[in-house]
Amino acid sequence: ANGFGTTGCDLDVVMHEGVEAASQQNAKAVLKKFWRFLELDGTFVVKEGVLRARVPILKLRYGTLEVDLSVNNVSPLLNTRLLRAYASLHTSVAELGVAMKLWAKGARLCGAAFGHLSAYAFVLLAVYFLQVACSPPLPCLPAGSSADPAGAALASSWECATPLHLLLARCLAFYGHEFRWGEEVVSVRLGHREDARSDVFERLHGRRKGLLYIEDPILTSRNLADVVTPRHQDALYDAFRKAAA
CATH class of the missing domain: 1.10.1410.10 (Poly(a)-polymerase, middle domain)
Incomplete structure (x- = not known):
């Protein structure tokens, strides 16, 4: 938490896959694989894949919590x-x-x-x-x-x-x-x-x-x-x- 949170704010989650997955194309590939896994698992609802953005993300929902998932986006x-x-x-x-x-x-x-x-x-x-x-x-x-x-x-x-x-x-x-x-x-x-x-x-x-x-x-x-x-x-x-x- 950054200290400025409010009720209903979303959660940013970053998967860190190492230097070899740092490029945008590799990030997209990792997210596509994870997308399939999440759909099979059913714990998260995949709302949208924003894979052409500067920072590719999956928009997820876990219960009432909105989650943005990215790869190697450490900033x-x-x-x-x-x-x-x-x-x-x-x-x-x-x-x-x-x-x-x-x-x-x-x-x-x-x-x-x-x-x-x-x-x-x-x-x-x-x-x-x-x-x-x-x-x-x-x-x-x-x-x-x-x-x-x-x-x-x-x-x-x-x-x-x-x-x-x-x-x-x-x-x-x-x-x-x-x-x-x-x-x-x-x-x-x-x-x-x-x-x-x-x-x-x-x-x-x-x-x-x-x-x-x-x-x-x-x-x-x-x-x-x-x-x-x-x-x-x-x-x-x-x-x-x-x-x-």
């Missing part, structure tokens, strides 16, 4: 550790991340499969706001961080006395009025505001297209906003503006 594990480390710094971090997810879902603006930002991206928006627009600023953790004694030491040095409802209102206002859409990159890796044209983002895909850029702190070439359609980018921008009014 989500690193992302989970990093988010858990941020959540361990202070309860306000996890609470704001969850609040942002719930706000987005309530506004029907969440879900990468539907051309919106993922729930993970909304958590990064919350963390970035705490880093760049909160006083004192949230510490910036290195990409390999996890919830450990070092994180506990940082937690003791960072406090946030702002009630959650005010924190959420300020976060929405930040993205509605202060954030430079189309010019600024949401980067929790850096933890400070930086122009999209900066050389520190030279690996980031699509950094000069669209209104929103969100850098994956682990796979820094990945722009988490590249799944958002132009129409939905406009809708998200309008939603932030209206929420901050």
Whole structure:
């Protein structure tokens, strides 16, 4: 768990098959074999095979739990550790991340499969706001961080006395009025505001297209906003503006 979970959230499961199965084609082959096994076993319901995606997955259901199964896709594990480390710094971090997810879902603006930002991206928006627009600023953790004694030491040095409802209102206002859409990159890796044209983002895909850029702190070439359609980018921008009014 990454510390930002909500009731009804799905579970990401990774099968690690070693270096020889690291390619997309090998991942597809492994998932196809496992698909047949799961159908025979009957414990899981195979809802869909998304095998042509950048990261091939099987969408499963175990009782009421939705499960996304991938092969050798280790970056989500690193992302989970990093988010858990941020959540361990202070309860306000996890609470704001969850609040942002719930706000987005309530506004029907969440879900990468539907051309919106993922729930993970909304958590990064919350963390970035705490880093760049909160006083004192949230510490910036290195990409390999996890919830450990070092994180506990940082937690003791960072406090946030702002009630959650005010924190959420300020976060929405930040993205509605202060954030430079189309010019600024949401980067929790850096933890400070930086122009999209900066050389520190030279690996980031699509950094000069669209209104929103969100850098994956682990796979820094990945722009988490590249799944958002132009129409939905406009809708998200309008939603932030209206929420901050």
